[in-house]
Amino acid sequence: MSASNPSSHDALSVAQDWQSDGRKIALATVVETWGSAPRPAGSQLVIDDEGNFEGSVSGGCVEGAVVFEAVDAIESGVPKMLEFGVADETAWEVGLSCGGRIRIYVEPVTD
Amino acid sequence: MQATLISEINEARAKRRPVAVVTGLGDHAQRLVTADNAGGDPLGEAISNRFRSGKSGIVTDENGEHFIQVYVPPPRLVIIGAVHISQALAPMARSCNFDVTVIDPRTAFATPERFAETKLIADWPEDVLKDAPLDAYTALAALTHDPKIDDIPLKAALEAGCFYVGALGSRKTHAKRAARLMEVGITQSQMDGIDAPIGMDIGAANPAEIAVAVLARVIEALRKAPLEQVAAA
Structure with a gap:
């Protein structure tokens, strides 16, 4: 957390800017962690429908997969829950190799 | 959403x-x-x-x-007094992710040379706090031992429910301070919440060590007994 500069580059500030620019966006939020997950619950990522993103939900480990799912959520308009962890072979491939598990809630932003 | x-x-x-x-x-x-x-x-x-x-x-x-x-708001540390301890405390607190402000109306102390990287305001605390009021997510350390400078922000910090309030000075100085503040409406239990003599008792022997002792107390207040007043704020 960059406490000294809370509101310039964080996901929600960027989300508001992108939304007012007319971009279609989604938010991804870490809702639960187990073990040595890299980012705590509440960490957020904002994603637009072209796959641009700002913020962090895992320090780089699973952002790629989250962005892919978020673009899908923007199209469908339906929130979804993602889970990543070492027990899951796919998750291992996308790289949460620190041994932790995380659940991430992905939701489209509506007008 | x-x-x-x-x-x-x-x-x-x-x-x-x-x-x-x-x-x-x-x-x-x-x-x-x-x-x-x-x-x-x-x-x-x-x-x-x-x-x-x-x-x-x-x-x-x-x-x-x-x-x-x-x-919740990021924790802030407001330091009253651009003194030697503050020069050590401000950068250490910043590295622990506090949003640090140093306030001192004495322009001989409050110089950019002495506080290169720190947000420094050379004005009276009562004027500064009007625009940026204290809150439950703020710690305040009063380090001038000058009642003219320290007393008003100490009172404001107690009334705002700051999660940490500390004041530099000996037990004798603090007893006099308590008498003054209680005359203007501060209660005994509010006074008891002030960390004075300031800082954790680690036998600190110089300004930088006192800064460590103060920061330890601020972190302890934030992490171990966090923000008791916030629901009321």
Whole structure:
């Protein structure tokens, strides 16, 4: 957390800017962690429908997969829950190799 | 999430007001909860606890899982006095992620040369605090031992429920300070909440070591007995 500069580059500030620019966006939020997950619950990522993103939900480990799912959520308009962890072979491939598990809630932003 | 909810959260954050967003993970319903209306919320107690801890997380009740996302202001440290201890304390506190401000009306002390990287305001604390009021997510350390400079911000810090209030000075100095502050409406129990003599008792022998002792107390107040007053703020 960059406490000294809370509101310039964080996901929600960027989300508001992108939304007012007319971009279609989604938010991804870490809702639960187990073990040595890299980012705590509440960490957020904002994603637009072209796959641009700002913020962090895992320090780089699973952002790629989250962005892919978020673009899908923007199209469908339906929130979804993602889970990543070492027990899951796919998750291992996308790289949460620190041994932790995380659940991430992905939701489209509506007008 | 609705776009209007995002702007409401951002507005609260800009004003340093704690807010929570509760999301039903089954039905996707969302609501915004503030410190003022948490009491009337079905998950009010859990939300109030999370306002104090600053941690987001899931709670489960008969309706299923709810994610409580709390947005609390980043902790601030306001240092009264651009003194030698402050020169050591400000950068250390910044490295621990505090948003640090040093206030001192004495322009001989409050020079940019002495506080190169620090937000420094060469003005009277009472004037500065009018524009940037203290709150429960702020720590205040009064380090001038000059009553003309320290007393008003100390009183303001106690009244605002700052999570840490410390004042430099010997026991004798502090007893005189207590007498003055209690004449202007501060209670004995509020006085007892002041960390004085300031800092953890580590036998600190010079300004930098005193800064370590003060910062240790500030962190202890933040992490171990966090923000008891915030629900009332």
